[in-house]
Amino acid sequence: MHxxxxxxxxxxxxxxxxRADGTEAVSAVTVRVGELAGVVPDALGFAFEVARDGTALAGARLVVEQVPAQAWCGPCAEEFPVGMPPFxxxxxxxxxxxxxxxxxxxxIAGIEPSPAPA
Known part of the structure; x- marks a missing residue:
């Protein structure tokens, strides 16, 4: 399971x-995963939950934005969906x-800092 x-x-x-942005804790990490990236979003979510324990992101959730595969046709000057398996x-x-x-x-498309304690 990669x-x-x-x-x-x-x-x-x-x-x-x-840390470079001065944030102490992260509540969410948003990632963009392409349809042809070879990554199973559900498996990535499970792996994230396992791997985050004991880290600074222990309470963070993973938000996966799935990106569809699109190709460009020069003669038509249009994008079209490639699908899976790709065609x-x-x-x-x-x-x-x-x-x-x-x-x-x-x-990684974004990192949401945890709210500061009151």
Whole structure:
């Protein structure tokens, strides 16, 4: 399950970013996961819960934004969904495309600091 190593890397990086911003505690980490990134969002969520214990993100939740795979068709000048398994033929003009515009993302999109205690 490579999601555990990904979750660990997300926690480490989110902690670094939070500390650099002067944040002591994090309540949520938002990640963007592309349809073709090879990551199972539910498995990543489970792995995040396991890996966060004992870290500065122990109380944080993981928010996963799924990014659909989209390709660009030059002759039609349009984006089209690639789907899963991926199919890189334009549904409009029936031409192949090699221009993948989205779907491989695996990135931290945001970190939400925990509210300061009153």
């Amino acid at each position: 999601e555990l190593s990904i979750a660990t890397a997300i926690i480490e990086r989110a902690d670094e970013l939070a 890189f033929w334009c549904p409009r003009c029936d031409q192949p495309s090699s221009d993948l515009r989205s779907g491989r993302e695996l990135e």
